[in-house]
Structure formats: structure tokens, C-alpha cells
Amino acid sequence: MAAWWNEWAARLNRWLLGGSDARIGLRMRLPILWLIALLTAVLLLPDQIWTSLLIGLLGLILVAFYWARTVARGLSAERRLRYGWVSVGDRLEEEFTLHNRSGLPALWVEVRDESDVPGYQVGAVRAVGAVDRVRWQQASVCRQRGQYHLGPWELRSGDPFGLFHITRRYDERQDIIIHPPIHSALPIPLPPGQIDGRARVRERTPQATANAATVRDYHYLDPYHWIHWPTSARRDALYVRQFERDAAGDLWLLLDCQASAQLGRDADSTEEHAVLLAAALAARALGDTRGVGLAAYARQPHVVPPGLGEGQQWRVLRALALLRADGEVDLERALQELGDTARRGSAVMIITPTADAGWLPQLARLARRGIESHVLLLDRSSFGGEGHPEALREAIHLLGFRAQVVRRGEVGRPLVEEEHRGFWDFKVTGTGKAVAVRRPTDT
Structure with missing residues (x-):
């Protein structure tokens, strides 16, 4: 009815x-x-x-x-x-x-x-x-x-x-x-990794790198410092160097998403700090024309294969935006999964808040597979928990690997409205050109 x-x-x-x-x-x-x-x-x-x-x-x-x-x-x-x-x-x-x-x-x-x-x-x-x-x-x-x-x-x-x-x-x-x-000012070096010398990189890049493969005709938009003067003098015309991508291995970002290891809430949580670290490191590596991949074994796993370019940055940021550290997979098992996925010559940056040392033997296993490791330890005491990351860092150093301690607030906080000095907006000039302008917050 x-x-x-x-x-x-x-x-x-x-x-x-x-x-x-x-x-x-x-x-x-x-x-x-x-x-x-x-x-x-x-x-x-x-x-x-x-x-x-x-x-x-x-x-x-x-x-x-x-x-x-x-x-x-x-x-x-x-x-x-x-x-x-x-x-x-x-x-x-x-x-x-x-x-x-x-x-x-x-x-x-x-x-x-x-x-x-x-x-x-x-x-x-x-x-x-x-x-x-x-x-x-x-x-x-x-x-x-x-x-x-x-x-x-x-x-x-x-x-x-x-x-x-x-x-x-x-x-x-x-x-x-x-x-x-993306916070750019992070004093954290990227592990280089190494591509097998027999597999030479053939991918061209529009950015200058240390590898100049050949020369090509000069284009009026090319920077002057790209000009290869010996070839230009010999051929009586301007030629510039054609660059190849640096022969550094892919960089994997592994986030420890075990729920029991997390501390804090919202912006002051280990989950948010790990995401901020991964976003900044991915942007820097992609800016250096390196392949970047993401592995986060949460309840809904986020695994992004290594890739290059702006599209890869969007894929990584999308995965990080949806990431929730609510998984049951511990760091030891996550390293095993990554070791079976990553190629020889890759590098992995491990971001973890755990105080357990049971996963350290997996670093040696990755090294035997030709995968370089760098560990970022989130200081549990600064997030209100218990643990001594310095002792775990020393243990990692004794095994021959690099480790660094990151404390709460060192990554950087997102800007809030009161900290903004206006917002960027786009205006169209009389000639039809779109320009970015700063607009006050009170408009």
C-alpha cells in the first residue's frame, strides 16, 4: 500500500x-x-x-x-x-x-x-x-x-x-x-641501489643526468650547457648531448602497516608520519628519474610496481592517500614478500615504528638477493610509547646496514588555514594567458 x-x-x-x-x-x-x-x-x-x-x-x-x-x-x-x-x-x-x-x-x-x-x-x-x-x-x-x-x-x-x-x-x-x-626538506639520503652492469639503461630522459649516451641536433629550447662543443665544431652545427636515465636501481618504499605496532592519533600518529615520509621520498626519487615502487601490506594491501614520471607519482600518492595501517602482517613477513618481488639491484627504504628486532635477519636475506636496505625508525618514545630506537639502530649498523631515527614532528606538519598566507588562484590576462596569483584568505 x-x-x-x-x-x-x-x-x-x-x-x-x-x-x-x-x-x-x-x-x-x-x-x-x-x-x-x-x-x-x-x-x-x-x-x-x-x-x-x-x-x-x-x-x-x-x-x-x-x-x-x-x-x-x-x-x-x-x-x-x-x-x-x-x-x-x-x-x-x-x-x-x-x-x-x-x-x-x-x-x-x-x-x-x-x-x-x-x-x-x-x-x-x-x-x-x-x-x-x-x-x-x-x-x-x-x-x-x-x-x-x-x-x-x-x-x-x-x-x-x-x-x-x-x-x-x-x-x-x-x-x-x-x-x-609533500615535504621537500628532509635530511634523509636515498639508497642508490645498482643496476646490473650487463643490463645497460637505454631509456632516454629529458633531464640532465650523469649518463650522456649520444648527441642530437640542437633545439632552440635546449639549455646552452647541454651543447657538445667538440661534435658541434667537427660537424659545423650545434649538437646537444642526449641523456640516459641514471643507472641507479629502483627504489621501493616499504611501510610497516601492522596495526599493533602503531602509536598516536591523527597527525601525531606513526601512520601519518610514515605516509609523509613515503610521499616526500617518492617525489624526490622520481624527480631524480628513478623508478619508485610502494609496498604496504595493510588489511587492504597497496603494492605499486616501480615506475617513472608524473603518472607514477600520482599512483603512489593515491595509494598513500587510501592507506590505513590496520594490517596483521608483521614486518618480517612483509620483507619476505618484498624480497620475492623486488629485482636484483633495487633499493628499499623501510619505514617502521616497531621495537621488535625479529625482522633483522631479513635484511641479510635481501642483501644476498642484491637488494640494498635503508631503515627509517620512528621513535616510539616521541609518540607516547615505549622503546629505544637507538639500540635498534645500533644493531642495524652492526649488521652493516644504514638506519636513521625519525621523531615526532621532524617530518613536518600540514599547513592549516591560519598558517596560510593566502591561497593560489588562477587569473586569465587580457592576452589569454593563465597566471597564478596569491589570493588572501579573507576573500
Whole structure:
């Protein structure tokens, strides 16, 4: 019965609104009860006062319904995300446009949103005149990495008398990933690794490296210091060096995602520090034209094979944005898995908060397979736990491997809104060129 009633009501709405997706509903039942009571009084106790009240109330209801119906048929809205690629500390900004194509004004329009982005509140109330539109921007600073969605959302309005309400729902959802920030000032060296000398690197790179493979014709955009003068003098024309990618091995970033080893919460957790470290190290290695891979054996494993270029950086950052250190795989088993995956000559940076030393023999196993290891130990005591990372670091050094202790706060914190001195925006000049400008936070 309920399903039949809902279907009939939906058809009635579409017929009344000419096929519009909006819905009209009764906000208050009391006027209808008054109308029934007055109609009964007119029939049972005929009198001019009851007739006048009945006509006045019926006219008020009809005017209110006509107003709500007219506005509902012409009211619509749209939202547009200004920047689809954001990281923690960046500004998430949307532009909303409210249209009213009807001949009557919408005195109030409420926007209700079901987005789940932390700290992002879209709810607003606006008024829009007849045959008019209103545009505004909604913004918030991204404070937490992860995958979220914008929408669904809906518009709510009504007539000036408050008898009917209008609802127009938009069920579209737009997924958005907030990536971890990249902190460049990290005093942590990258392990070089080594590619087998018999497998010479043949991949060309547009960046200058230590390996110059051959020469090619000069292009007017080439830097002058790339010019190979002996060849240019011999051939009586300008030639530049053609570079090959450095013969350094792939770099694997292994994050210890065992849930029992983690400490802290939110930005002060070992999980967040490990993610920040991995993001910064991946960006630096990719900037050096090295192949970078990611291995994180959480409850939902994230394994990104080594790759090059900006696309690989996006893949690594996406995996880090979705990463949760909630796994049951300990570091020893994770190293075994990585040892079976990584190629000879690769290097691995191990980021772990564990105080257990049972995984150290796996470093020797990786070395026998030709994989260089560098360990980053998150200081448990600085995160409110117990443990002595210095002792574990010395044990790693005695085995012939490099290790470094990272304490809470040394990686860097994401910028919050008060620390921003404005936000970058893009303006188009009169010549059609897009330039980046700094916009104050109070605009």
C-alpha cells in the first residue's frame, strides 16, 4: 500500500510540475484541518462569516500552492569543483550557481549536502529573484587525507506563507581523493641501489643526468650547457648531448602497516608520519628519474610496481592517500614478500615504528638477493610509547646496514588555514594567458 501511494504521489508531482524532478509537499497540516472545519461549518451552520473565512483561507492555500509550483518548475542549481587534485593543506573549493527561471522570486533556498569531507560544510541559505541567478563559492582547507565524496545534495524552498515546501534532489556523487602533502626538506639520503652492469639503461630522459649516451641536433629550447662543443665544431652545427636515465636501481618504499605496532592519533600518529615520509621520498626519487615502487601490506594491501614520471607519482600518492595501517602482517613477513618481488639491484627504504628486532635477519636475506636496505625508525618514545630506537639502530649498523631515527614532528606538519598566507588562484590576462596569483584568505 505504501509503495502504491508513493508511486501515485510521484506521478502527481510530475504532472503538477510538468515533468520536473522537484517535489512539492505540504509543510503544515493545520491549514487543511482549518479548511475542513470551515467547510463543515458552512454546510452545517450557514453564516457569512464562515463563508468569508472559507474563501479567504482557500484563496491563501491556492496562492501559496501556485507560488510553490511556479518556483519549483524554474528552480535549479549546479556545483563545480574548481581544483580536482588536492592534498592536505590545500584549499578545497567549489562554485555553486542557483538558477531561478520562474517569474516569481524564491525568498529562501536552502542547500543541504551529504558530502563526507572532514571539516567541509556546504549548508547555506540564499535568496534568488525572479528570472535571476546567484553564484557563490564554498571553500575549506583539507585537513585529512583519504577518499571522500561530494554529494548527494538537495535544494529546499517554499512559498512565502510557509504552507508548502519544495525539494529538488541531486543524487550525483563525485569522488575526491585528498593526497598527503609533500615535504621537500628532509635530511634523509636515498639508497642508490645498482643496476646490473650487463643490463645497460637505454631509456632516454629529458633531464640532465650523469649518463650522456649520444648527441642530437640542437633545439632552440635546449639549455646552452647541454651543447657538445667538440661534435658541434667537427660537424659545423650545434649538437646537444642526449641523456640516459641514471643507472641507479629502483627504489621501493616499504611501510610497516601492522596495526599493533602503531602509536598516536591523527597527525601525531606513526601512520601519518610514515605516509609523509613515503610521499616526500617518492617525489624526490622520481624527480631524480628513478623508478619508485610502494609496498604496504595493510588489511587492504597497496603494492605499486616501480615506475617513472608524473603518472607514477600520482599512483603512489593515491595509494598513500587510501592507506590505513590496520594490517596483521608483521614486518618480517612483509620483507619476505618484498624480497620475492623486488629485482636484483633495487633499493628499499623501510619505514617502521616497531621495537621488535625479529625482522633483522631479513635484511641479510635481501642483501644476498642484491637488494640494498635503508631503515627509517620512528621513535616510539616521541609518540607516547615505549622503546629505544637507538639500540635498534645500533644493531642495524652492526649488521652493516644504514638506519636513521625519525621523531615526532621532524617530518613536518600540514599547513592549516591560519598558517596560510593566502591561497593560489588562477587569473586569465587580457592576452589569454593563465597566471597564478596569491589570493588572501579573507576573500
